Every structure is written in C-alpha cells, then in structure tokens.
Amino acid sequence: MGPALPLDEAGAYVAAAYLVFLALILAYVGIMASKLGRIEKELTELTELAARRDADDPAREKEHA
C-alpha cells in the first residue's frame, strides 16, 4: 500500500463517493415521484368518473347525500 494521498487529491475521491450516493438517492426519489404522479393522475380520473356517474344518476346522488 502506497503512502497516503495528499488531502487535495484524496478530497476529490471522497467527494465523488459521497456524491454518487447522493445522486443515487435523488434518482430514486425522482423515480418514486413519477410513480406518485401516475397515482395522482389515476385518482383524478377515477374521481371524474365517479362525479360523472353521480350526475347521470340523480337517485344515487341522493343516496350519497
């Protein structure tokens, strides 16, 4: 094993390692965010569907109320 790297050189490697970790976590959060977006879209569609159905069928609306 060679002598310890000087601080300025070692610092870059250490920073790179910690940045890799940070980047992976952020990428993961990004992917999960896009999944959340899809869930939100589906929920909106479902809500619209339910609202339309209630409008078509006034008897049901009374039931709900």
Place this chain on the structure above:
Amino acid sequence: MYGRGLKPLSIASVAALIGAFALVFFYAPLDADQGFIQKIFYLHVPLALVALGGFVTGGVYGIKHLRSGSREHDMKSYVAIHLSIILGVATLATGMIWAKASWGAWWVWDEPTLVAFLIVFLLYACYQPLRFAIEDPDRQMRYAAVFAVIGGAFVPLCFMSVRFAQAALVHPRVLDQTGGGMPGSMFFTFLVALAGMTLLFVTLWKFELSSKHARAQLAALRRRVASA
C-alpha cells in the same frame, strides 16, 4: 397500511445520516495509513452491509411467503431485494472509487470482499428478469420467493469461498481491526453511519411498499367502479 410511522422514521434517518456524516468529517480522526481517503469507509461499508442485509431480509420474507402464500410478504421480499440492488450499485461505485484512490486501479481482483459482492450482485441482477419472465401472478410470487431463499443462502457461502480463495488479503481492512487497532472514535462513527443507513433502508422500504400498496388499491377500486 405501510405509510404509518413513515414521518418519524424519515426524520430519524435524515437526522442519523446527517449526524453520521458530521461525525465522519469533524470528529473521526484521520486514518494513520490511508489518511483522508479512508472517509469513504464510513459510506462504503454501511452501504454494503445494509445491501447484504436487505438480500437476506428478502430471503426471510420469501420463506414467509412460501409458508403463508400471502401477497404482502411477496411485496416485502420484492421491495427489499429491489432496494438492495440499488444500494449494491452504490456499494460497487464507492468501492471502485476507493480502489482507484488507494491502489490506483478501478478494479482489483485480489480483493475478496469486492469480488464476492460483485458475484452476489450479478446473481440478484437476475431477480427482476426472472420475475417478469413469468406471467401467472401466483407463480411469479412463488418463484420469486424460491429465488430469494436460494439467494439468501448463497450470500454467506459466496463470501466464504471467495475469501478462502485469496490467501493474501489486501482490502483496507479497517473493520478487521475492531477490537484491535481501530480507535473507539472511528468505530463509534462507523456505528452511527451504519444505523443511519439501516434507517434509510427501512424508510425507503416502507415508502415504496406504501406506494405499491396504494397503486394496488387504486387498481382494485378502478375495477370496482368500472364493473358497477
């Protein structure tokens, strides 16, 4: 309900990780041999340990799924393995950076822990292709569970045989010095980092389970609304 307790858990993992990294850079002493570059140790080793722990956890939930047949255990096993693969990428990347800085090469073959980790990673990289090559959902869950059990047993065996294969151990063997040469302050920092990484894993695990559960419920609701 997987979302329960997610808020305190996230706060705890952020606090533990920030605390750990603060300890790494402001408290832990410089390593006598390696100097500043040894700071990667506090990131690389917890990542590796948590990833391996995640693989074994996946195996344990695989056994539970085989015994109960419940979808819930299959999801838990799947998400644990999936997250461990992501942490495995981080482990290999940080390990390569460390190898480059200490030995001047991006990859070293006479380094048993790194090689064993690579083999385990290659095996688990097949988990998703296998899973999604099976169409029938029940069979998919069962086969994935069988894979998780086999893989969980393979992890320790692989580390043993690769470690035996190299007589000369050259890894920056900081962990081996525990009890021996590693100063207490370094060990304490390492433990905090390990705790932080474990908390992060559990948080992400519950987070993803909650998301998957929400999607499954949404799909069920859509079916009900469409058929009604």
Place this chain on the structure above:
Amino acid sequence: MRPVVAALLRKDLRLELRTRESVPAMVLFSVSTFVVFRFALDRERLEGDLAAGVLWVTLLFAAVLGINRLFVAEREQGGFDGFLLAPVDRTAMFVAKALLLFGFLSAVELVAVSVYSVLLLGPSPFQAFPGLPLVLALANAGVAVVGTLVGALAVQTRARDLIVPLLALPLLLPIVIAGAEATAPLLAEGGAGALPGRWLAILGLYDVVFGLIAVAVFDFLLED
C-alpha cells in the same frame, strides 16, 4: 419414495437413450471448447492453474447446456401434470432429476477429461488420481442440486434459455472457484501436489446447504 424415484429415473434414462439429446451434445460442446481454448490461449499444452481453469470453465458451460434441457420433456409433453396428479411425494421428482443430472455430468466428464488429457493436458492425467474423481464427484453433486433448482425455476419462464445461464453462472461460481483451486495442484507439471482439504470442505458444505434448501423449496416450484 424410492420406487417413484427409480421409475422417474428409468423414464428419463430411456428417453435420453432414445433421443440422445443431452449427453452427446454436452460432450461435443466440451470437445469444441477445448479446441477453442487451444487457439484462444495459443498454447499446445496446459498445466497447473491454467489447466484446472480451462477444465472447469468447460465443464461449467457443458453443465449449463444440460440444465437447460433437464425439464424440457416434462414441459413440452405435459409430464408435470401427470406427475402432479399421481399420489406421490413431489421431492421424488427433485431427487430423480438431480440424480439424472449427476449421472449426465459424470458421463460427460469421463469422456471430456479423457479427451482433455489427450488434446491439451501437459502432465499425465493419472497423477491426478484419486483426487480428481473425488473433486469432480463433490462438484457434480453441487451442480446437480443447484442445476435442478435453476432448471425447474427457468422452465416455466418465457425466456428459459436466457434465464438458465444468467442464474446458474453466479450460483455455480463457488463450485468453480473451489474446484479449480482443488485441481490446480493435481495437474501441476512434474508430479501432483497434495489435495487441498479445505476446498473439499467448501464443496461439501455447498452441497449440504443447497441440498437442504433444494429439498425444502422444490415442492413450491411444482405446485399449481
């Protein structure tokens, strides 16, 4: 269970004798691989580490071929359904298939090692006795157990021929490591060295661990 295993084994052996699908292909593949190594390495004679490595890589890939074919007849001709309908222990299928694969591997190795010692091996193969057959038998047991599991896992998937090598190579790596390390001194130029006992222990441990796991989980691969 024993009569069931014997019946299944007889059926598979008869099928192999009639169709000659697995063993001849594995042997042919091994011989071609030796020729490939002759030119890829540009060496006419091999000994020691290199000889052990080439032998084990060849046997590993030949084993993958065999694993790929192991359950094909069952799947294509509905043998699984017939077996599941019969009131017999499902572990019998695992035992029969593992024994069959063990037999195939041993038959292939008998030919492949002979050809290897004529074509490429520098030192006489007889100096490796009785260590080499012992190592091969221990390794075959491990390959048979893991191979049967992988074959059963993969046969129901869409991309069977892709999944088998992807799963089998990392899973069988410990066997290759231990096998190559154990045989290297046996094939050394100028007389065999001592057989390293700890590699035999690793092979034995691998066989036992995966044998137990396989018996425990194999039933789930057949359940329907």
